[in-house]
Amino acid sequence: MLFNSTDFAIFLPVVFILYWFVTHKNLTIQNLLLVVASYVFYGLWDWRFLSLILFSTLIDFFVGISLSKEEDKNKRKLLLWTSILVNLGFLGFFKYYNFFVDNFITAFSLFGTTFNAASLNIILPVGISFYTFQTLSYTIDVYRKNLTPTKDFISFAAFVSFFPQLVAGPIERATNLLPQFYKKRHFDYEKAIDGSRQILWGLFKKIVIADNCAIYANDIFNNYETYSGSTLLLGAFFFTFQIYGDFSGYSDIAIGTSRLFGFTLKKNFAFPYFSRNIAEFWRRWHISLSTWFRDYVYIPLGGSRGGAWSKVRNTFVIFLVSGFWHGANWTFIVWGFINACYFLPLLLLKRNRKHTDVIAENRVFPNIKEILQIATTFFLTVITWVFFRAKNIKEAIFYLEGIFSESLFTIPTIITAILLLKIGIIIIFVIIEWLQRNKEHALEFSVSSKHRIWRWCLFFMVIYAIIVFGAKPQEFIYFQF
DSSP states (O other), rough: OOSSSSSHHHHHHHHHHHHISSSSOOOOHHEEEEEEHHHHHHHTTTTGGHHHHHHHHHHHHHHHHHHHHHHOHHHHHHHHHHHHHHHHHHHHHHHHHHHHHHHHHHHHHHTTTOOOOOOOOOOOOTHHHHHHHHHHHHHHHHHTTTTOOOOOOHHHHHHOOOOTTTOOOOOOHHHHHHHTTTOOOOOOOHHHHHHHHHHHHHIIIIIIIIHHHHHHHHHHHHTTSSOOOOHHHHHHHHHHHHHHHHHHHHHHHHHHHHHHOOOOOOOOOGGGGSSSSHHHOOOOOOSSHHHHHIIIIHHHTTTTOHHHHHHHHHHHHHHHHHHHHHHHSSHHHHHHHHHHHHHHHHTTOOTTSSSSSSSHHHHHHHOOOHHHHHHHHHHHHHHHHHHHEEEEEHHHHHHHHHHTTTGGGGGOOOOHHHHHHHHHHHHHHHHHHHHTTTSSTTTOOOSOOOHHHHHHHHHHHHHHHHHOOOOOOOOGGGGGG
């Protein structure tokens, strides 16, 4: 079920009414409703994959209970690895089986050996990368004794399958989300209103920004051989805003929807395209995944402690693994490698934690230095997104060669009035986000009556844009990951 679909527009109010007006007196029944609603939400894609979520839920629930009763270090490690191998085993089979088989065959063919191993027609379960990491965080935290394992199966099942963030995050930690299922929730009008605004902004990002950028990005990337360098650069810019609007839009809808039900999810995007260097960008982009890899991979490897070699090794490991997490394609690995190359000098020079504040705080405009920093970081990011979007490495290289050709300094061949209008909307979108960069989301406002008319004008403009520029609902990009 898509957030930007008629089905969800019916589903959400039905669940909301049942949740607050029918099941609100009994916490267990209320949590059970969320489990059922979440399974319906996910099952509408493909009901067969509900068994994967249920099996993963059962494994980690009983592993958690067993860890609480076991003091022997070796047995505890065995339980932990049982959870890790089962969860990553499912993820590896469904997501990476064909990748490894195809590359195995290719590698041996270089030495004159031919294999006839057939690839399988495997359907990737929607959101498997997200809920796998979410359940793993629970088991690892219980193993580390950072979290008391739950004996409430319904609450745990609701935590694993919570429908707002089930298929594309944020990847919630059990330490943050699970305890919220133990406590009786009370409807908070202000929280619900702000959640509704965040949903509205998420829909604007997805429908108006991402889906409209996708029209041009798809055309240019699919026909890159025929376009000039300036047009190819424009296509890369369109994809840059497409993936941001698409993914951060999903996170906004997920967080806003959770607030309607009395839950607080962690922020997943913090206006990343206003970053002053790549290190800041990665603190602001897909925060739940970046911090997951930091806490469960990077720090256990030694983090930034130790000598230069350890720092280099750990940096490349974390970015390459992050790239591979995104998909079974060498383009994602190269994407991670390039980002590691961007990040490493900052780490070695101890400048990776330089920008932790809000840019141009208490100022409307950035200074010249900040503008250059933002522009440089944004351009470097645009280059890496070419690898992320391309079908293969060869296509990405040819695409970049096309950009940096003499035709870069020509007028793009696809310029039309409607294209200029949509570019204008993107500029307005960026301005709104800039003005609200110190907030949780762009439509967050205080309850004071000041500028109320202007706020309502903005809300109606956003709704109008969604209606006018909305077309057939498109899937979110990160569903494929």
